Amino acid sequence: MLSFLKRRRAEQARTTRTRNSDRGALMARSHGQAPSQVSPELLKQVKLIELKTRGLVNTLFTGEYRSVFKGQGMEFAEVREYIVGDEIRTIDWNVTARTGRPHVKRYEEERELTVMLAMDLSGSSQFGTVRRFKSELVTEFATLVAMSAVRNNDRVGMLFFTDQVEYVVPPRKGKRHALRLVRDLLAFTPQGTGTDFTPAMQQLDRTLHHHTIIFLVSDFLTHGFERPLRRLTQRHDVVAVSVTDPSEQLLPEIGIARLIDPETKACVEVDTSNPAVRASYSKRAAAEVAERRKLLGRLGVDEIPLVTAQSSVEPLLKFFRNREHRRRH
Numbered sequence: 001m002l003s004f005l006k007r008r009r010a011e012q013a014r015t016t017r018t019r020n021s022d023r024g025a026l027m028a029r030s031h032g033q034a035p036s037q038v039s040p041e042l043l044k045q046v047k048l049i050e051l052k053t054r055g056l057v058n059t060l061f062t063g064e065y066r067s068v069f070k071g072q073g074m075e076f077a078e079v080r081e082y083i084v085g086d087e088i089r090t091i092d093w094n095v096t097a098r099t100g101r102p103h104v105k106r107y108e109e110e111r112e113l114t115v116m117l118a119m120d121l122s123g124s125s126q127f128g129t130v131r132r133f134k135s136e137l138v139t140e141f142a143t144l145v146a147m148s149a150v151r152n153n154d155r156v157g158m159l160f161f162t163d164q165v166e167y168v169v170p171p172r173k174g175k176r177h178a179l180r181l182v183r184d185l186l187a188f189t190p191q192g193t194g195t196d197f198t199p200a201m202q203q204l205d206r207t208l209h210h211h212t213i214i215f216l217v218s219d220f221l222t223h224g225f226e227r228p229l230r231r232l233t234q235r236h237d238v239v240a241v242s243v244t245d246p247s248e249q250l251l252p253e254i255g256i257a258r259l260i261d262p263e264t265k266a267c268v269e270v271d272t273s274n275p276a277v278r279a280s281y282s283k284r285a286a287a288e289v290a291e292r293r294k295l296l297g298r299l300g301v302d303e304i305p306l307v308t309a310q311s312s313v314e315p316l317l318k319f320f321r322n323r324e325h326r327r328r329h
Contacts (some may be wrong), residue, residue, distance in 0.1 A: 018208050031212055046183045049143050053270075056313060057147040064320035065148040068327070069113055069213055069237075113154040114171045114210060117142050119185065120218030122162045123193035123262030129247045130309040138217050138243055139185055141312040145215060146178040156181065161200035162192030168203070171212075194263045198224035203233050208236065215304075217241040219248075220292050221263075226299070233299050239319070240296050241304045249289075251281040 015314050082102035095103040119142065125135045142158070149156040150173060157171030158181045167188060169181060195218070204214060205228075214236050216229075232238055253272050260267050269279055296303050303321045306312050 006080060019042045034086055042183060042187055045186055046179055049139065049182055050147075050179060053143045053147055053318060056144060057151055061144060061148040061151075061316070062321070064317060064324070065094065066152050067322045068320050069115075069152075069154075079103050080106060113149070114208070114212045115145065115149045115154055115156045116171060116204065116208065116212050116214045117145060117156070117181070118204060118214055118216045119158060119160050120162070120216075121160050121166065121188065121190045122195040122218075122221075124219050125243070126196070126222050127262060128245050128308045129252075130245065132308055134243045134245065137306055137308050137312060138241070139182065141217065141241065141306060141316065142185060142215075143178075143182050144312065144316060146181050147175070150175050150178045158185070159200060159204065160185075160188060161192065161197075162190045163196040163199075164192050165192035165199050165203050166190045166192065168207075185248045195222040195224065198228045201225070203226035205232055205235070211236060213237045213239070215241050217240050217269075219243045226295055229301070230299055233301060238299075239302050239304060241306060242292070243306045243308075245308045249282065251278045253278065283306070 032176040064107065079095050080103065081092065082096075082104050086104050090106070092103045092105045119138060121135070125138070126133055128134055128136070146156045146158075153173060155171035155173050156178060158167075158169045160167040167184070167190075169184060197216075197218070204212075208214075214232065216238055218241070220240070220242055229238065251270075251272050255271070255273050257272050258267060258268050259270055293303065302319065302323065304315050306315055
């Protein structure tokens with residue numbers, strides 16, 4: 001386990017060194033200023049992510065997104081002549097009487113929506129034992145959602161938090177704005193390492209004056225967020241996006257291991273070769289997941305489970321299809 005941890009630390013160190021110049025440029029943190037200088041390497045990363053997600057957004061997510069997230073009402077579009085098959089209830093009797101020919105009113109869905117990505121960047125987001133870190137997985141997820149939103153001419157914004165609100169980008173439209181969100185997510189270094197949902201939820205509740213679709217992206221390794229989450233769900237459509245790594249549910253058998261909490265820096269030695277220890281670990285991890293899902297179900301909050309061993313594409317598609325199924329039935 002020690003050698004395993006050393007390898008992960010070395011990988012993290014290499015990643016940190018390549019991004020330090022970009023992250024140092026993002027001075028704003030809680031003040032929300034954009035990075036003044038962006039390196040070519042970071043721009044290349046953003047472009048690669050865009051290319052990777054563009055096809056998915058155009059072929060899979062645009063229709064799914066649009067069918068699930070409806071507008072908040074209907075607005076008048078035009079009056080036109082009646083065509084066989086039109087709904088009789090839509091006839092405009094005033095225009096019909098004036099012209100002597102039947103006319104109908106046509107309405108369109110008031111489509112414009114606001115989407116907010118609330119991203120947990122606490123210390124545990126820089127963890128992963130299969131394929132990639134949690135932070136890399138949520139970047140892919142955030143890009144898919146942001147690009148789907150702007151593809152449908154919706155506004156999208158982003159909030160980064162740890163145990164404090166770190167950085168806020170107000171919702172706006174356009175592909176350029178969506179790519180700016182991806183760039184900021186890649187470049188940002190938070191001040192805090194802990195996790196506290198309350199400041200972030202209070203900020204969202206205070207600043208979002210219209211109904212908003214909020215994706216709350218976190219590994220949910222914390223407690224005590226039921227009250228602020230309940231308040232947020234009273235005015236907004238909140239979707240919980242849980243991010244986990246397989247080793248957080250099943251302790252690998254690798255002998256004596258020294259584990260360090262990335263948020264509190266607490267250190268503990270564990271004998272992973274002991275079956276009782278692994279069983280107790282798995283039981284407690286499963287209980288925490290069950291407790292979270294029970295809480296989310298009680299509040300009427302949908303969950304999108306992401307795992308570092310898999311892509312975010314299938315879980316997001318499954319969420320869209322489940323919602324569409326519920327809407328129809």
